[in-house]
Each structure stands twice: as structure tokens, then as C-alpha cells.
Amino acid sequence: MPDNGPRADTVTLTIDGREVTVPRGTSLLHAAETQGTTVPHYCYHPGLSAPAQCRICLVEVEGAPKLQPSCVTMAEDGQVVHTDSPAARRMRQGVLEFYLVNHPLDCPICDMSGECKLQDYVFDEGREHGRGREPKRVFGRDDFGGDVLYYGDRCVMCTRCVRFMDEVARDSRLTVVERGSRAVIDTFFDSGLEGASFAGNVVDICPVGALVSKDFLHKARAWDLDHTPSVCTSCSQGCNIELHTRDNLVQRLMPRENQEVNGHWMCDYGRANYEWMNRPGRLEAPMAGRGGERRAVDWKTALEHLFVRLQGGTGDVMVVGSAEASNEGLAALGWVGEAVGTVSARVFRSPRADDEEPLPGYPLLVRRRDLAPNVDGAGLLGFERAGDDTGAGGLEAVAGHDGIVLVLGDGLADQDVRFGASAGLFVYLGSFDSPAARNADYVLPVTTFAEEEGSFVNAQGRVQRFWPGLRPPGSARPAWLVLGALAAALQGGRTPASAAEVFAGLEAGCAAFAGLSYDAIGESGVRLEAVHG
């Protein structure tokens, strides 16, 4: 290309009568977005290449002989663009009519109904009555393998799924077969999507109900689901997700866009790992007394008695945390330990996979070896890894300790009933009961991450917040609330009223968190190094 001297790196154009300045190389679709106009689109997806084939994003550009696809037409200085001119609107109405020639109107039984782009656009701009009198073509249903089902009749041939597998998963397992209106998406041979690690994303990016999740099939209507921003807890990548809940049950996990962490994607392992959040048999009330003497008590009694026991404690404290507990919970656990004496062990255990698995087309996203969300947070807060790669062992000293033993979030699944038998005081904070908690003087029910507010630090050193999407069972409370109150009572401080207040106290013991406000972390997180230059 000839160099015509320096060029400004922004361009200024007029979209729908308003002047917009955008970086050079911005598509008209994005430029329109900056001023609040969404141009309808199907084949275009921000995480994929743009084939400009759905033809619904065509806009009028003054001077151009035809309508231009806004997804691939770059903004230029002085352009005058009309996204809603009669010509553009007529064309969109035409394209929508074409889609409905063959798209079944089975919205009442379609999983996508309520979040379907075809439904949305037709309601917005489509013809009131269809003119199609011909019978619709029928393809039927195809099991693509893995968690993915394909309803060919509903497919709008945007090819997002094919491009995701080609460009992002780099595992070309889907293709378009046949041509014209006989074209369908299909898999190669019999293997299909079985065994692919990121294929669940094709369901998310399907703009209609052509690709659906077998796991979610007919489980809930989209409009009945509550969406809670959260962080995936299946590995230390901490993909940003949403918990989709209904009837106080998590119905599915969906990735939430964060270009610093997971883009638009998440792995199938993390996506499928949510049933435990709905598991029954939870600890619902605080309990006091060892073994057969164990009885349920109210929180006030439990905490008052525990406070007295801790005040008169013996001094040598061993603390077992968990890489699944929040920064706030782990910090408060540490404060309690430090308030009653010398902490001689401060450990956590966490399972590790043999390898990690990156998403080839989006290498920032890696399913990490550490299969827990807060390994780095635990490390920053002074917890040391114990045990082996299965998350077992390493607690020999703690099991026979004769001082104070505090356990948070570790289910002690590999430990036997003698654990903590010789402890002067053994406090077990968990969501589920454990045989190894038999000797606990106090068993305190705490919430899971899905039921509480808090933060994790992921493998990139990024603090990320999550919010409660489920109501806790019984009287279970967030660990930071329980431990924060105890620490405050022991140290004479103020009882923290929120996770934010606990977080504000983190910087005192851990420089990494200094100067960081909970609000600033927001929904997309903050990298710790970034805060400290």
C-alpha cells in the first residue's frame, strides 16, 4: 500500500443524523453501537469472523449504489449512514420474511424462545402477517454428540457454530452440507461434538433455537430465569459467568463477556459443573457438641459460646482453608486464628489436573490445572498448599493437633472420624457435613459462592467478584459474616456488615490488595498488578 502520509486514527461520520467519532477500522455496526443503535445481525458475532451473509445488517450509506453490510463495511470520514431509512427498513422486513418462509413457529416448545433473535427482530420490525402459503421444509432433529442437539428446521444458516469450531475451538467438527435452502449444519462422521472441550459455546452463540443444550432441554423458559453475574469455580481461570436460576436452583451456567479473561466463551467442563450448587443435604443450622452430644443451636448461642471458648483458647492454632472459599472468608478465618494465638499451620488443599487445556483461538482462556477458583487468593492471604494433586492428604499434623483447629470449606473427605479428636477446640465451617467433623465442637453452616457475595483471585492475579444467585438453605451464613463477627469481637473492632467491609480490611494483612476498592472491581474484575503499577 502506498503511504499517503500520516492518517488520523479516528474517523468522524454521521449515523442517523448524529455525528460519531470512532477509531479507524471500526465497522459501521460497531460505530452505530457507540451511539446506542443496535443494527440487527445474525451471522456477525464479535468473537468470530464476519461473513456478511445473513444480510439483515444492511444499512444505507449515502453515495453507495446498494445497501451495505454494516458488519464488514468500515466507517470512513464524512460517511452519512442511515440504519433506519425506508430502504434499510424495507430490506430488513424482507429478510425477516424470508427467514420465516421455512422457520417453524414452534416458539412455545423452543428452548430459545424469549431470548431468540429471530423472535425479537420479527416482533420489532417484521410483517404483521406472513405471506407464505407453501408448506415448510422439514429436516428434523440431529444429535450432534456431547451436550448439543440440532434442530435443522429452526436453523437460520448464520454459520456461527461452524466458524466457532473452525476459528476459536480450531477443531473443525461442524460444516455446512448441501446448498441453497437444503443446506444444513452437520458433523463429520459419527464422532460429532462428543469429546470436544468447548463445544457448548455453539449453543450460546446460536441466535435461534437450532442448537440447544441437552442438559437444559425443556428445563426452563428463558423469561423465568434470573441472571446473576458470577465467576466459574471449576478452575483457577475464573471465567466470568452468569448463574441462571429458577425456583432457587441453578438451571445452567452461561459465559459472561470479559475480554481480559474468557472473551465470550467458557469450557464444557466448567459449564457442566453446577449440580453441586443445587445439592440437598446441606448443613442448615449451627451445631454444638462433639459426637453424640451434637445438638442444633441458634447462631447467637453458638457464636457467644464459641467466642468464650476462643478467648480462653490455648494459643497454638492450626487453620485449614480452602481454594473454593472467598478472599473475604479466608481473610476472616486468618483474623480469628491470629486473634486467639499463634497460627502454626495455615494450609489449603486443592485438586490439580494433569494438564491444562487452552482454547486455541482465544489462548487467554485456559482450563487450568488448579481445579478451584481461589488458589491464588489463598496464596496471597498466607495459606500454603498441602496434600497431593487429588486434594487429599497433608493434614496429619492438623488431625492430631491438641490446640485450636479451625476448618473452613474443606470437606475433609479423606479424613477419618478421629480427625480433631485431640484438639482443644475444633470448629468446622462448611456447607455439607462430613464424617471427619464428628469431633467438632462447633459445626457452623456456611453458604456456597452461589449464595453469597465475595471475590476470588484467578490465575492471572485478577480479583473478580461474584454475587448471590440462590437463597441459602436454613440459617447458613456467609463465612466472612460468621468469622468477621468473631474476629471483630475478639479484636475489639467493628463487626463487618458486608463483604465489601471485609475486603476493605484485606489490605492490612496483604499488600497486594492495598488501595483497591470493592466498587472499582465491578463486574469485570481488576488485575492486582495493574493496581500496583
Added chain:
Amino acid sequence: MAYPYRHEKETLVLSECFGDPSARTVAGWKRVGGYQGIARALEIGREATIEDVKASGLRGRGGAGFPTGLKWSFMPKNSSRPHYLLCNADESEPGTFKDREIMRWTPHQLIEGCLVGSYAIGASHCYIYLRGEFFETTQVMARALEEAYAEGLVGKDILGSGVDIDITLHVGAGAYICGEETGLMNSLEGRRGEPRIKPPFPAAVGAFGMPSTINNVETLCATAHIARHGGEWYRQWGTDKSPGTKLFCVSGHVNKPGNYEFPLGFPMMELIDDVCGGMRDGRALKAVIPGGSSVPIMSADDCRACSLCYEGVEAAGSMLGCASVIVMDETTDIVKQVRRMAHFYAHESCGQCTPCREGTTWATRILQRIEDGRGTEDDLDTLVQISEQMTGTTICVLSDSLAMPIISSIEKFREDYLALIRRGERVGAA
């Protein structure tokens, strides 16, 4: 064997050797002046060759009629990347059979044209993309290419000039859309035959991501002659806007269908009544599709004063396209004809763009219903509106190509449609 039909008024430039098997060899082709075009091009140089083609006014014979010299001049100069010349020999427009005949009888004419084109645009490799159904043609081309390689006309150091030009034959798998220039490139590269979005244009990013020029068989053959005789020589025929000669593929209800070569601007009625021996069984002319199925239908009245050149056919309300003149007499069922064409486009749509994928099929089904006597007058409005929704809204022009015959046929032969619709109503078919 004499070529099926000849007419004394013809001007034989490209089709001089049609029917003469001896012209299939290098020696035979040289006997009629062959390979002098590339020799002269190598002598006068690239720029001068492009200037010659520009001066000739030659317009692309594949249908669009884009000036060939101008197209060649779009290729980057001084670029270090390889350039490719692609010869579109996928001839699949219904009603067209000129390229097949050129390759069958004068394969060296095309090879020479490819050499001239490759040399002019600085390509050292030319691909000839042959239609999958061209079995005999492919054999003839392959044999000729082998001989041309053996004679040092193709390959390294052609004609001792130091210029290397390789030619590869690539046989398609039989899809209309692979005759679209960028669909052809995708197919050549081993991808699905789907047209690409332009820009980027082939001269910037073409086959294998490299600067490419794509020309029709007949175009490249004409450049061989232009390279030999110069640009002005070519202008002795045709009109100012449509210089040169053109092969007209006449098919349908005439007594002598076939390929005829005339200067552009030849009167259409003379072609039908005189050259082709008039209408079959003395019937009356009803309609003509002048440029392959993708152009508007002309009524008999439109044809009267029409001269067969780009501007002449346009003035008569249609397009010259690739000059495939489909002649229909009074017994022709226009609705059936249009439905048959619609079926073709629906079958051949690649399926990328929504208006084409859904529109061509929908239109076919409506036309079928009308043909079956179950249509309504509203259907005609729907058909016209669908066609308008299919015009100018897609990546390539396949859907436009169906829209034009539908709109023009409803406009000009509305009575034919109404007759079917009313008959249907009368007998009460539902």
C-alpha cells in the same frame, strides 16, 4: 466434419476453425496464425499489451461486459507476491455453449489467450477452471496443453523469452455458483463454492489470497487475436461501445440453432429469421431471452428493433449477458419456462445469503402453484415483491438473476399468468 451450421454473413475470428479437427494441434493452430499473438506480446511488453487490449475496447464475454484492458490494469505493479490468471471455463449459464465449442475445436486458441493474459498481468501461473460436466472438452484441453508444454509454448522460458508461465487445468464438480468469479476461487482453493464479499476485489486479494484476474474463455481468446493484430484492428467490427465480434449461442425454437459469430450490433431479427432459418414450423416468435437465463425476458415486440450489442440490448430492456439467445415461439408456456428457471436457481443457490437461499425456493414454489392452477392474483404481487427483496441485497448476483426474469415475465406476459390463475379459479382447484 463440417460444423453443424454456418452462414455466409458470419465474421469468423474466434470460430474460424470450428469443425476442423486439425486445428487442435499446435501445428494446425500455427497454420492459421496461432501463437503469433503471444510472440508479439512478448516483443512489445506487458504495458503495451494491456494498452492494446484497452484500445480494442474488448469487453468481458462472461456476461458482465467489463472492459478487459481496464481489468488487467487493476493488477498491482511491482508487487513481489505471485499473481494468478484464472480462466473461467465453468460455462454454466443456461443457454450458453460457446466456451465449450472454443475449447473443443481450438484449445490452443485458449492456451494462447491464457499466455497473453498471464504475461500482461505478470502472472506466472494460470488456472483454467473447467466445468465438471465438460468431459470431452477436458480431454481435448489436456491433450493440447501437453503438446504446448512439449513444444515449449507453456512452462519455463516460453518461446525463448525468459518468461515462465504455467497453465493448470482444474475441473470443477458441477455447480453453477462456481462460475461466479469469487465462488470459483473458493472452489479452486478447495473450499465450498461460495462467493466472497467484495471488497477486497480479486486484483487485490484473489485466488490463494494473491492478486488475481479472472477472465472468460472467449475474452482470453479474443485477446490472443488482439495481441497479434493490435487494438485498432479489433475495432473494425462492432459498435463504438461494443467493439469486436461475438459468438451468439442461439437455442430454442429456431430451425438452425447453434453458435454463430457476428460483429456486435448485429440485428436480432436477422439472426433469428435469416441466420437461424426462421422459427420452427413457421410459428410466430413469442419471447427471447437474449443473454443466458439471468437476464430479463424480451417480448417479440422488444426484439424487432434490437441490435445485439451491450447498449442495444440494454435499450431494448434486457442485457446482452453472454449472448445466449434463447428463442421461444408462440406455443411456449412462459410460466412453466420461468418456473423451470426458478427451480434451477433455487437448486444452484449456494445458501449463504438469506434472500437468495429462501427467496429462490419460495419463488419456485409459488410459481409451481400457479402452474398447477392453484395461484391467485395476489401471488403475482408477492412474486414481484420477493424479487425486489432479492435484488441488490446479496453477496453475488444469483438472486438478482432470478428476480429479473420473474419481474420481466410478469410485466410482459401477465396474461399468461392470469390465464393459468383464472383457469384454476374456474375449475375450483384449491
